[in-house]
Amino acid sequence: xxxxxxxxxxxxxxxxxxxxxxxxxxxxxxxxxxxxxxxxxxxxxxxxxxxxxxxxxxxxxxxxxxxxxxxxxxxxxxxxxxxxxxxxxxxxxxxxxxxxxxxxxxxxxxxx
Amino acid sequence: xxxxxxxxxxxxxxxxxxxxxxxxxxxxxxxxxxxxxxxxxxxxxxxxxxxxxxxxxxxxxxxxxxxxxxxxxxxxxxxxxxxxxxxxxxxxxxxxxxxxxxxxxxxxxxxxxx
Numbered sequence: 001x002x003x004x005x006x007x008x009x010x011x012x013x014x015x016x017x018x019x020x021x022x023x024x025x026x027x028x029x030x031x032x033x034x035x036x037x038x039x040x041x042x043x044x045x046x047x048x049x050x051x052x053x054x055x056x057x058x059x060x061x062x063x064x065x066x067x068x069x070x071x072x073x074x075x076x077x078x079x080x081x082x083x084x085x086x087x088x089x090x091x092x093x094x095x096x097x098x099x100x101x102x103x104x105x106x107x108x109x110x111x112x
Numbered sequence: 113x114x115x116x117x118x119x120x121x122x123x124x125x126x127x128x129x130x131x132x133x134x135x136x137x138x139x140x141x142x143x144x145x146x147x148x149x150x151x152x153x154x155x156x157x158x159x160x161x162x163x164x165x166x167x168x169x170x171x172x173x174x175x176x177x178x179x180x181x182x183x184x185x186x187x188x189x190x191x192x193x194x195x196x197x198x199x200x201x202x203x204x205x206x207x208x209x210x211x212x213x214x215x216x217x218x219x220x221x222x223x224x225x226x
Binding site: 099 | 116118121143145147152153154155156157160162168170171202204212213214215216217218219220
């Protein structure tokens with residue numbers, strides 16, 4: 001039972017364009033959503049988060065949108081840079097934050 | 113520099129042997145976690161600890177054991193009862209309270225059991 005789904009295993013984008021990574025979830029009890037970025041042979045690093053009471057959170061080139069009615073969130077990267085090439089994990093948490101469910105990840109390739 | 117260290121980076125064991133993975137943090141975080149990552153899958157929670165001398169099972173705890181005797185350390189033992197131990201193991205930590213959701217990860221240990 002995948003409670004957090006990232007249906008696109010990979011995404012390729014030209015440098016300078018927008019990257020949009022999508023994530024769907026099934027559990028309406030989640031109250032916090034996060035995106036992590038992972039380079040090969042390294043642990044994930046926290047990128048950006050959003051509370052379930054908001055629909056948008058922005059941090060520099062990164063914006064996360066939350067559509068609760070559709071149980072969908074997305075990460076926008078504008079403009080995309082070659083250094084953004086990595087695997088991006090969507091994650092969702094609830095009830096204190098200790099049990100976080102991760103999606104399978106989307107590998108982003110940003111071409112120069 | 114504050115952070116999380118995991119050692120070793122690569123670990124090889126024979127089937128039937130127990131093996132312990134190390135995780136140390138100097139971030140002064142109360143909570144620590146162990147995850148497992150398999151190809152094409154997200155991270156799955158094995159165990160977590162909210163405070164010293166306390167820990168709870170995650171979604172896939174069978175065949176694993178942990179201890180939390182010190183705030184800085186949260187070792188994971190992969191026992192011979194774990195049916196598919198070959199995987200990439202990640203340790204994480206977080207503060208408690210409002211920032212619990214944001215976890216800081218170590219570099220991981222790749223365990224291969226043959």
